[in-house]
Structure formats: C-alpha cells, structure tokens
Amino acid sequence: MPAVVRGGPRKPTRPRAEAPASPNKARPAARKPAPPVGKLHAARGGVGVSPRLALGVAGAALALGLIITLATGHRVERLAQAFGRGVDGEFAGMGFKLKTVKFQGASQMVQADIIRASGLYQDQPTLGLDLEAVRARVEAVGWVKTARIVRLLPDTVMIAVEERPALAVWQNAGRMRVIDSEGRIIREADASRFPGLPLVVGQGADQAAGNILPAVAARPRLRDRLDALVRVDDRRWDLRLKDGSLIQLPAIDEESALIQLDQLDQRQRILDLGFARIDLRDPDMVAVRPRDTTLLGQPVADGA
Structure with missing residues (x-):
C-alpha cells in the first residue's frame, strides 16, 4: 500500500528574492595602507623609532663624546693625530716622501742655513708636512726676509725666499x-x-x-x-x-x-x-x- 504523506504533496518552494542593499548599511572596512617607506625601524626588530627619539639619542652621544674628550686630557685628539701619522706613513710607503728640496731666490751660500733651519729631512712624509711651521722656521734665518713653501707631490718641496743682502x-x-x-x-x-x-x-x-x-x-x-x-x-x-x-x-x-x-x-x-x-x-x-x-x-x- 502506498505510503500516504500527511498534508498532501508539498509544493516546491521558490527562492526568496534578496532585499536590495540599504544605502545606510555600513560597507566593509577598507584594508589599512602599508606603513610609509621612510619610517625608521630598529634593526631586525621591525619596531618603529620616531625621528625625535633618534635625534635625542644622537645628541646625547655627541655630548657624551665631548665630555669624554675633556675628561681624558684630549686623548681623542691624540688618537686622531696618531691616526693621521699612520695615514701619512701609508702614503709614504706609496712614494709620498721627501726626496728633493728646490730653491728659488736663495744663493748657494744661504741654502745650507735654510735647510738646517727648516727641519726637513730625507724620506719625510710629504702629505703630513706643516708648511706654515716650515715657513716660520725658514724666516727665522737671518738671511731670509720672506719665504714661501710649496709642496710638489709626490716627493718635492720648493722653498722660495726673498734674501736679505x-x-x-x-x-x-x-x-x-x-x-x-x-x-x-x-x-x-x-x-x-x-x-x-x-x-x-x-x-x-x-x-x-x-x-x-x-x-x-x-x-x-x-x-x-x-x-x-x-x-x-x-x-x-x-x-x-x-x-x-x-x-x-x-x-x-x-x-x-x-x-x-x-x-x-x-x-x-x-x-x-x-x-x-x-x-x-x-x-x-x-x-x-x-x-x-x-x-x-x-x-x-x-x-x-
């Protein structure tokens, strides 16, 4: 005997039409933009550092360096000078060392006195020469009225003088x-x-x-x-x-x-x-x- 379905045969249901979207209904939130490229980041941490903080740290480091220099009797300055001498030595090894001294305006008799007073010596690093100090020593010679010192790289110094007759x-x-x-x-x-x-x-x-x-x-x-x-x-x-x-x-x-x-x-x-x-x-x-x-x-x- 065929099964009887109570309530009679069920009518197929129609899909309900979607209601039109309300203009007042909130839209989905937009995706946040990527952070600007120029922002400072801590190394390997990905944590942002503000420019104000970075400038403050740099200023503190500068002040600390100044305090250390004053408190240590100019040791930093002496270290810089030692570094400079090391650089001069490196360049001297590349040929920048004194080989020749040329004269202009100085008689043969006077040249020996000028060389002794100048403090110049063979193989002296030419890049590290204090030309003003050399000029002062040369002008201290009684024969010399005025002097001009010229560095001719890599290995020559010219001493031009006005001689006192x-x-x-x-x-x-x-x-x-x-x-x-x-x-x-x-x-x-x-x-x-x-x-x-x-x-x-x-x-x-x-x-x-x-x-x-x-x-x-x-x-x-x-x-x-x-x-x-x-x-x-x-x-x-x-x-x-x-x-x-x-x-x-x-x-x-x-x-x-x-x-x-x-x-x-x-x-x-x-x-x-x-x-x-x-x-x-x-x-x-x-x-x-x-x-x-x-x-x-x-x-x-x-x-x-």
Whole structure:
C-alpha cells in the first residue's frame, strides 16, 4: 500500500528574492595602507623609532663624546693625530716622501742655513708636512726676509725666499757682525768671509749705516779710499781713510757736506794730498789739518 504523506504533496518552494542593499548599511572596512617607506625601524626588530627619539639619542652621544674628550686630557685628539701619522706613513710607503728640496731666490751660500733651519729631512712624509711651521722656521734665518713653501707631490718641496743682502760689517764692543740695509744682524754670516764689505764702527752704526753707505758708494774716489765709517756719539760720522786721513761729517745734512768734498776734490784733489783731517762740520767753512803740523785747523775754502 502506498505510503500516504500527511498534508498532501508539498509544493516546491521558490527562492526568496534578496532585499536590495540599504544605502545606510555600513560597507566593509577598507584594508589599512602599508606603513610609509621612510619610517625608521630598529634593526631586525621591525619596531618603529620616531625621528625625535633618534635625534635625542644622537645628541646625547655627541655630548657624551665631548665630555669624554675633556675628561681624558684630549686623548681623542691624540688618537686622531696618531691616526693621521699612520695615514701619512701609508702614503709614504706609496712614494709620498721627501726626496728633493728646490730653491728659488736663495744663493748657494744661504741654502745650507735654510735647510738646517727648516727641519726637513730625507724620506719625510710629504702629505703630513706643516708648511706654515716650515715657513716660520725658514724666516727665522737671518738671511731670509720672506719665504714661501710649496709642496710638489709626490716627493718635492720648493722653498722660495726673498734674501736679505749683506750691507756691511758692524764692529761694536769687540764683536764683528754682518748686517743688512735695515741694520738687522745676519747671525749665520761669518764676518771674516766678507772682506769686501764696508766696515762701520760704534754704537748705533748698525742702524745708521743704511743711510750713509749709498751716498759713499756713489762717489768712487771716496769709496775706494775708505777704510771704515766711525759713528761718533750716535749722532754723526767720521770717515777713516786707508792712508790715515779723517773726514768729519756734520750731524745733519751729510749729503751737502759730501757735495762740498766732491767740489774740493775736483778742483784741488784734496783726497790725494794726505791731510790728517778734513773737517766738514761747519757748512760755511771747510777746515783741514796737515800731517806735519799741530795746528787745530786751517781754513782752505769758504762754503765751497
């Protein structure tokens, strides 16, 4: 007997239509964007570090380094210097070491004194040279007025100088020293090696020589007879000639007195007559003393 289904046959159910989405219904949350690339991250941790914190840490490290430097007596500075010397040594091994010193403006006689004073030595690292210190040592040499030091890599240093020319030999208090036109003593110069330089004698002669010597050098007849210039009371000059004659110049206007002497020599050859003394201190009269008389003075010309 066929089974009877209570309630009768079941009608197929229709699928229920979906209700339209409400405009007020919340949409699904959007996916969060990836963090910006420029953000700091701790190494291997993936933890972000803010720029403010990073700057604070850097500032603290800098302050700590300064405190350590001050508290350790500049040891950090000394370590840096040692590091620099090590670098210089490495470059020296590559050929950056001193082999040649060239000169400009220095005579052969002066070069040895400059080398000794400069402190330069063979195979010295050229990159580590303190050129300003070398210049100061070279300018301390009496022969040198100014100096310029140039590094020519890899292995050469050039020393360019303005040399002080020797003007005279100055004798004072039993000592003989070479001086330049400014009266500066050239310590490295041996006076015995300069027999051709004029001799100036007495206190203050070193400073006054630069004014009188050019005037004497411009008069060959006087210059060739000159033995020494003697400074009297640091005010005026006596010119001592090789024949023993003495020419007395005034304290002021030496040039006018020498012009008077020129005129007398042109007319009377007074430099050849062998007078014991020619007194030019009075601008209105020239007085002479012969060798064979004890007269204090004999006028020979009035103002000329």
